[in-house]
Amino acid sequence: MAMHRETDKIGAVLVVGAGVAGMQAALDLANSGYYVYLTDRSPTIGGIMAQLDKTFPTNDCSMCIISPKLVEVGRHLNIEVLPDTDVETLEGELGHFRATLNRRPRYIDPVKCTGCGDCRKVCPVMAVNEFNAGLDLREATYIRYPQAVPLAFAIDRQVCIGCGLCGQVCLAQAIKYHDVPVKREIEVGAVILTVGTEVFDPSGLENYHYAQQPNVVTSLEFERILSASGPYRGHLMRPYDREEPKKIAWLQCVGSRDVRTNSYCSAVCCMYAIKEAVIAKEHAHGDLDTAIFYMDMRTYGKDFEQYYNRAREEHGVRFIRSRVHSIDPDGECDLRISYVDDRGEKQSESFDLAVLSVGFQVSESVKHLARRLGIGLNQHNFAQTDPFMPVATSRPGVYVCGTFQCPKDIPQSVMEASAAAAACSAALSEARWTRTKSKAVPPERAVSAAEPRIGVFVCNCGINIGGIVDVPAVREYARTLPQVVHVEDNLYTCSQDTQVKISKIIQEHNLNRVVVAAWTPLTHEPMFQETLIDVGLNKYLFEMANIRNQDSWVHMKEPERATAKAKDLVRMAVARARLLKPLVEKPLDITQRALVIGGGMAGLIAALNLADQGFETIIIEKDKELGGNARHLGHTIEGRDVQKFLHRLIADVENHARIQILTQALVVGFSGYKGNFTTEVLVGPGMYERKIKHGATIVATGAQEYRPREFLYGEHDQVMTLLELGHKVSQRYEVAKWDRVVMIQCVGSRNAENPNCSRICCQGAVKYALQLKDINPDLDVVILYRDLRMYGFLEDYYLKARNQGVMFARYDLDNPPQVESVDGKLRVTFNDHILNCPVQMPVDAVVLSAATRAADTEELASLLKIPRSADGFFIEAHAKLRPVDFASEGIFLCGMAHSPKLISESIAQAMAAAARAGAFLADVSQTISGVTAHVDQSRCAACLVCVKTCPYGVPHINRDNVSEINVALCQGCGTCASECPAKVIQLAHYEDDQLSAKIRAAF
């Protein structure tokens, strides 16, 4: 793949918008061999996700999970981060675009700025802090948040008075008052729009008094209120009087599902409202009463329903089914919420704080951008896409993902981002590695036998450290430590010129260990390690002492003791440095072939994309035919012909020179590790055995429709599932004779046996209701539902169905409808919640929205050692940010094997899996980390503790009856080393003696 062929396509991609989706697309592309320009209108990357407090359904801290991504993007050799930048024009076509970029002035040079913050300390002007959703103030010289990338300040010239103080204090001389806009033209082969959306501004909804009442806040404001880095430092307070609220109400669908504002569903607000209610309760000091006012609780995502159930049952969040019509002032600053309950009775209740769950909408600037770029928008002003090509815009070569495609949550955005990367990668595959930069690495010098020669570099960090800690004293102290041969202090140890200086000193003094006393290793260690590599020193011979975050920042009022602590930290670092060993990072050989398990829609799409990317791909399908569940579907809800698309897809796959198909094939063995797997397959009809060597694996084993045991299914012919109805609708003649049909939702879903929502059945029922109405407008269609989960633009079809006279009636789990057969005729009885009395009707057919259940993959899961949830769906590496990866590297996941999903979503996820697998295969320069676990086998008791505790299933007891850890598979987490009862496992670079030396040096 690394061949440099002559091509006229341009192997670079422009990614517009650097939120979580833009970052993911950029990383996937850059790792796949394309040069990426990543622009953002704001001074930093990170988007809205950086503003969120926690993320559902895992309650992970948003900043904690996004910041490693920020760092990775910021440091990537082949991603050029372009903040403050707009795309003005885009000319050309797929393969050859020419884009004009306009960089707005920032007034501080981001290359020179070290992010020390001295400029902010002297700035006399305050402005509204938009990062904290306007709830507090910031200086005119500002950085959006401390973890921002690029880690550089900017001046807000709208409020700056031009006093010049920041210019005087900036020792890095980064202030540029006379900065001007800069235009630039770039050439790219493709473009990805990840511009995102804005949150709805509820000021115009007069009955909610958002603009007048400080204690009416938006959900984004509430995220900042909850956040530890927010305006109230994570203390739960309401804006008016900074008192802790005792009663909080959430109002759902503000700016969503409302024909006056936006008629679509914003898809994420139900979940974030539940999350905010649960987290608020955690923050509260006393009992906090939380109530969520909603129309339909749309917790349709993977494991979301269980989150909802826990919120209601364990956390006591109240859920009130109602659309609130007004919030009025109550007393000085409390709020009275008036609503009509689900029995039609007027109610009112007083709250301390009201949170408006605002939805997404496309901003004016994005509409302009779309016009400039010539891409079509749909009726809601989102990018127009096709369900079979979910990431392609109307302009070939311009792709879209994230919320600008349709409102969606983070994992769905991340999946689509990878999908968009896959689309680019397939389109530009011959130009792979033609525009990328690479770095020459000098040979490493041998140091293992040599006496340690340690160099210590102490950082002033402007005045961040130097203003509190006596840096020269720390430097001189370091000189007295054994085996330290050189000491030095720097104004900014992290700046580029200091790196050059450090390189020289390493060579001049023949240093073989380097200690930097400065910031956190999280952001800076890789940069210093690169400096070591550049002068031929093994990168593991480096140690940091964090004398800023852990010292000068927390002890700023006690400079003397801070200096003493800095000495302690430096002494500890030197003690460990002395024992550091150079570690070898072996190159990883990667077999350039992918295996896709499952030949349904997801598997086919993934295989086709990988083959288009240039990789040989093998599909294993257990059935005789390809196509999976999609073979049973007529049209999508948008009216697109599934069979036509599927037949074309199968033909493309069958005719592709780089794809091999094995049908009636069964996986019976799986061995190896990332880049070097061997799968044993029995191939029918003769069941001969084949061994396939491959570098990446995609699991796309699908799911199946539940066979109901409820509602006379299997006993009466006219009781059928949605899939079975689909066949009858395609044939038309039978359904045309019906007078009335009742559809029952959530059959086998959202109950004690299967607590999950099956996601796709609400739209399935509405889709067939509309198709039935098309065939016979006089047909009565009644849909009995619990919550109608028509998320995103599916809401349009819900509206359309109601307009066409489809009747919707809600039922509760404890009072389900009754289906009876009287003299062979079907009769349905259900409770009408408005009339509050039972309604009985004879019907021609009963259609059950049967759950989507996991396929039987128990054996496959144990062969591949990949985890499944209790309900049998595979578990991805991270619910938010790694939605198509398994924790074991080189194995990826897509389609309904992950969870129930629509065809368009399966396609996007399949392309995402192909992008991730393609990036993995393409990156032939990968090495195996030196930080791996090693077993002293002579004393191993074969107790199995490492085997049982390793989260990646790596250790095994070998034929010699001792534990063996394959370093190529080891992720270096250290769990086995800490658990081993015989203490025979050590994690390289974190060995007991190294850490003990560090701890002993502290005392």
Next chain:
Amino acid sequence: MIKAVPKPLEEIIDLVKDFHKVLIVGCDGCVTVCEAGGLKEVQVLGSSLRLYFTQAGQRMDIDETSLTRQCDQEYLDQLKDRIDHYEAVVSLACGCGVQYLAERYHDKIVYPGVDTCFMGVDLERGVYAERCQACGKCILANTGGICPIARCSKRMLNGPCGGSEKGKCEVNPEIDCGWQLIYDRLKILGQLDRFEQPVDPKDWATSRDGGPRKIVREDLRL
């Protein structure tokens, strides 16, 4: 294997509090596998004691080591050059190891650091269950591979007592009735006719009733 649990820290503190130099000796055998007395537990105990005595202001030198097995002379011999430095030794081996260590170093104070519980199996990490009482005359061939000596609270030999209810033992509803398990297994094996033959009273002489036991294998002796 032999299953043991660490003794409470307070108990060990009480044992060693009057000394100033103590050696903790782990065993790399059974107690390592059940995570009660391997080198890791030795180090955890050592650190805990050091913390305690440092806070109490008492001088206490504690050293840590672990032997391949404490039930073999050859491994115990490895301590001979250093054991005199210590006033007391805490052994984290099973009762066999503690005794053999005390036997080998006759004039040294040796304390047990674990409670030895039984011979058993690992149900899962941290969950162990008794399976054998070492009666010296195995009858598993006749009881469907389930031992009534180890698994029936009363060591009944001819079926359950009246205290077996819904498959559970009257001693504790958490305990499966051993005889229910035997019955179920024999049924699966098609060997329920075993119940038709009464079993003679067991000769407990091979068990503890014959006094402390010893095996002499002439075929193996050198």
